[in-house]
Amino acid sequence: xxxxxxxxxxxxxxxxxxxxxxxxxxxxxxxxxxxxxxxxxxxxxxxxxxxxxxxxxxxxxxxxxxxxxxxxxxxxxxxxxxxxxxxxxxx
Amino acid sequence: xxxxxxxxxxxxxxxxxxxxxxxxxxxxxxxxxxxxxxxxxxxxxxxxxxxxxxxxxxxxxxxxxxxxxxxxxxxxxxxxxxxxxxxxxxxxxxxxxxxxxxxxxxxxxxxxxxxxxxxxxxxxxxxxxxxxxxxxxxxxxxxxxxxxxxxxxxxxxxxxxxxxxxxxxxxxxxxxxxxxxxxxxxxxxxxxxxxxxxxxxxxxxxxxxxxxxxxxxxxxxxxxxxxxxxxxxxxxxxxxxxxxxxxxxxxxxxxxxxxxxxxxxxxxxxxxxxxxxxxxxxxxxxxxxxxxxxxxxxxxxxxxxxxxxxxxxxxxxxxxxxxxxxxxxxxxxxxxxxxxxxxxxxxxxxxxxxxxxxxxxxxxxxxxxxxxxxxxxxxxxxxxxxxxxxxxxxxxxxxxxxxxxxxxxxxxxxxxxxxxxxxxxxxxxxxxxxxxxxxxxxxxxxxxxxxxxxxxxxxxxxxxxxxxxxxxxxxxxxxxxxxxxxxxxxxxxxxxxxxxxxxxxxxxxxxxxxxxxxxxxxxxxxxxxxxxxxxxxxxxxxxxxxxxxxxxxxx
Numbered sequence: 159x160x161x162x163x164x165x166x167x168x169x170x171x172x173x174x175x176x177x178x179x180x181x182x183x184x185x186x187x188x189x190x191x192x193x194x195x196x197x198x199x200x201x202x203x204x205x206x207x208x209x210x211x212x213x214x215x216x217x218x219x220x221x222x223x224x225x226x227x228x229x230x231x232x233x234x235x236x237x238x239x240x241x242x243x244x245x246x247x248x249x
Numbered sequence: 250x251x252x253x254x255x256x257x258x259x260x261x262x263x264x265x266x267x268x269x270x271x272x273x274x275x276x277x278x279x280x281x282x283x284x285x286x287x288x289x290x291x292x293x294x295x296x297x298x299x300x301x302x303x304x305x306x307x308x309x310x311x312x313x314x315x316x317x318x319x320x321x322x323x324x325x326x327x328x329x330x331x332x333x334x335x336x337x338x339x340x341x342x343x344x345x346x347x348x349x350x351x352x353x354x355x356x357x358x359x360x361x362x363x364x365x366x367x368x369x370x371x372x373x374x375x376x377x378x379x380x381x382x383x384x385x386x387x388x389x390x391x392x393x394x395x396x397x398x399x400x401x402x403x404x405x406x407x408x409x410x411x412x413x414x415x416x417x418x419x420x421x422x423x424x425x426x427x428x429x430x431x432x433x434x435x436x437x438x439x440x441x442x443x444x445x446x447x448x449x450x451x452x453x454x455x456x457x458x459x460x461x462x463x464x465x466x467x468x469x470x471x472x473x474x475x476x477x478x479x480x481x482x483x484x485x486x487x488x489x490x491x492x493x494x495x496x497x498x499x500x501x502x503x504x505x506x507x508x509x510x511x512x513x514x515x516x517x518x519x520x521x522x523x524x525x526x527x528x529x530x531x532x533x534x535x536x537x538x539x540x541x542x543x544x545x546x547x548x549x550x551x552x553x554x555x556x557x558x559x560x561x562x563x564x565x566x567x568x569x570x571x572x573x574x575x576x577x578x579x580x581x582x583x584x585x586x587x588x589x590x591x592x593x594x595x596x597x598x599x600x601x602x603x604x605x606x607x608x609x610x611x612x613x614x615x616x617x618x619x620x621x622x623x624x625x626x627x628x629x630x631x632x633x634x635x636x637x638x639x640x641x642x643x644x645x646x647x648x649x650x651x652x653x654x655x656x657x658x659x660x661x662x663x664x665x666x667x668x669x670x671x672x673x674x675x676x677x678x679x680x681x682x683x684x685x686x687x688x689x690x691x692x693x694x695x696x697x698x699x700x701x702x703x704x705x706x707x708x709x710x711x712x713x714x715x716x717x718x719x720x721x722x723x724x725x726x727x728x729x730x731x732x733x734x735x736x737x738x739x740x741x742x743x744x745x746x747x748x749x750x751x752x753x754x755x756x757x758x759x760x761x762x763x764x765x766x767x768x769x770x771x772x773x774x775x776x777x778x779x780x781x782x783x784x785x786x787x788x789x790x791x792x793x794x795x796x797x798x799x800x801x802x803x804x
């Protein structure tokens with residue numbers, strides 16, 4: 159397994175189908191695969207054919223593990239890792 | 250036609266002639282449409298039985314299995330089977346009735362959020378709001394179940410959608426999504442061939458993905474041409490030709506000593522459609538510590554998930570294996586592996602008159618024709634089946650691998666018999682597992698399915714008891730099943746004849762009697778509760794550190 163010990167925050171841009179359950183799917187996969195939610199924004203596309211979602215997560219696991227799982231979701235049409243940075247941990 | 254009639258029409262459109270399920274209020278329109286339809290419905294006696302029968306049907310045939318359930322408890326009872334199908338990558342379409350949309354979200358009778366429940370145990374799930382979307386949804390569900398890495402897809406259909414009127418427009422069957430990029434790997438193929446050429450001790454680690462890619466013929470050619478020794482996972486048993494002298498058997502927690510020792514010594518691991526599961530690797534950090542890894546899989550999420558690959562290819566094994574098929578020069582390694590295989594071969598000279606389950610299973614394996622499908626449950630008997638029986642196809646060995654679900658075997662054997670009526674369907678189960686879906690004996694009775702059932706009865710929850718013996722200081726918490734029912738009488742209550750044996754000399758004639766009987770049959774086999782599964786890699790240990798019997802302090 160790719161090892162990575164430092165906790166990092168990652169921001170993902172995701173375009174999905176406009177399905178009612180799609181946000182639950184994203185959050186379920188995020189939690190189950192060991193990533194903590196740090197931010198979530200969403201808005202529909204102009205024609206309401208899909209959703210644009212910005213998802214921020216924190217984890218000490220390689221982000222590729224989450225990207226690969228999210229990319230498999232039927233409703234995910236486009237996914238991009240927007241930014242990664244070392245997370246500021248609360249005392 | 251109604252939405253319900255459209256469902257049945259689309260089943261036939263997809264070549265589905267047999268479905269498994271149980272009716273109830275919210276799915277009554279679909280059951281009405283099934284009445285006198287060309288689709289044969291197998292009434293199971295619990296929705297979980299219906300789900301596992303659909304899995305058995307799919308795994309034995311390669312076709313998509315279909316199961317039906319009503320809303321609420323019907324759907325919740327399906328969940329375990331869906332999780333099983335997800336972890337073992339089985340193409341299943343589950344159709345559930347749901348309460349009408351007029352009362353949805355009001356805690357209506359038998360209403361539960363099936364879509365929400367399905368998120369963790371399906372490849373994808375749909376809720377159909379409009380009958381106009383029903384055909385498209387079902388067509389997509391069937392394509393999705395089989396595409397890429399197969400898996401279960403659930404379609405939840407409210408009762409009002411089932412009752413609504415809709416036109417049927419035939420369409421050609423939707424192509425299963427092809428694998429993109431398999432031919433774009435020229436650099437990776439070159440790198441993999443270089444690793445193969447440099448390797449002195451290569452080992453093929455074969456998983457269930459090979460046969461699901463329909464690449465068994467390519468695998469035999471690869472193994473024969475490279476001369477590479479091989480091991481398989483539980484799901485891949487039967488992938489390597491029985492007469493391959495360099496096949497070392499199953500690896501992992503209860504794998505053969507030869508397989509585990511050879512893998513630990515390998516300098517190159519060629520992982521084909523497998524996923525470095527913890528039951529395979531033991532202590533992951535100590536697994537095949539000196540090996541470089543070539544990993545080929547169809548699922549991108551499996552690449553580098555647990556073990557970093559030196560060369561990874563995401564694609565179709567049927568296309569990629571021939572590109573890696575080249576002669577290698579590893580005669581010393583071949584001799585070493587052949588030596589390990591011989592040195593650690595199974596012994597069946599168990600003392601005493603009592604029946605020794607591994608020997609019985611070897612006798613059974615020798616007795617069965619090549620086309621027999623053997624289903625099993627979960628526990629000690631499952632590992633003995635994997636260790637001591639030989640299969641000529643993974644479709645002939647149905648075992649709940651990833652989820653490890655007790656209660657899988659009996660309904661899976663039913664599904665196998667339905668999908669391959671000309672072939673023998675045999676269940677090997679344990680006394681604990683058998684009771685978990687024992688109600689499916691009624692399904693066997695109703696449809697006169699000639700399933701042969703062998704119950705290995707040690708009056709214990711054997712695998713848990715073994716771990717209690719080894720790792721919990723012999724504190725046998727809740728593993729005594731000595732108040733089991735009389736299994737032969739139980740079978741008789743379902744008009745299934747049976748016989749009970751307890752001595753080695755009774756095994757051969759009992760097998761002859763069971764297989765000469767034309768209908769279903771139950772053979773009850775009393776075995777000693779002190780017999781354990783060996784070898785065993787203890788939790789946290791490396792695979793070379795197998796226990797091969799009880800430690801001295803236990804004796």
